[in-house]
Amino acid sequence: MKYKLISKLALTIVLTVPPLLQAADYVIDTEKAHAFIQFRIKHLGYSWLLGRFNDFDGTFSYDEANPAASKVEVTIRTASIDSNHAERDKHLRGEEFLEVDKFPQATFVGTGFTENDDKTAVLTGNLTLHGVTRPVSLAVKHIGHGPDPWGGKRRGFEATTALKLADYNIDFDLGPAAREVELFLSVEGIEQ
Secondary structure, three states: OHHHHHHHHHHHHHHHOOOOOOOEEEEEOOOOOOOEEEEEEEEOOOEEEEEEEOOEEEEEEEOOOOHHHOEEEEEEEHHHEEOOOHHHHHHHHOOOOOOOOOOOEEEEEEEEEEEOOOOEEEEEEEEEEOOEEEEEEEEEEEEEEEEOOOOOEEEEEEEEEEEEHHHHOOOOOOOHHHOEEEEEEEEEEEEO
């Protein structure tokens, strides 16, 4: 009798308590252009040169119950650099900058994710660019998540960081005001 009561109680708890949240896996929505990797660097200290990478892809996982378990991987095709000026882009793809024939991809692999109470976080990882792998930290902001009009689920983040060009063996002298490039990423993922 006691065994039946305990069994019924256990079954009731299992059926009525919502399942624990689990990590969701996302593919970055580059196909529909809902993700961007943009950069800016000072030009002679007088203005900003802006650009982007048009061809990249990646995945991430996010677990609301355990954000520290999040994972991120992104691959950028370096030849897709676009500064809105064909001759400059040719120069940026060449041996004085990205050497895209020798280094056709840049990759980022996340190594840690620390979330704050205000929907901001710090994402750490290893960036491989121009044949050099170095640790980087990105300031992250969670934009939102939920259903989309097509029956799927989405989650979006933005992130910023700054890179010293010399750290990646890019030594072309653009002047003292242009030794660092700022990156801005806007990422919308489609839950798989």
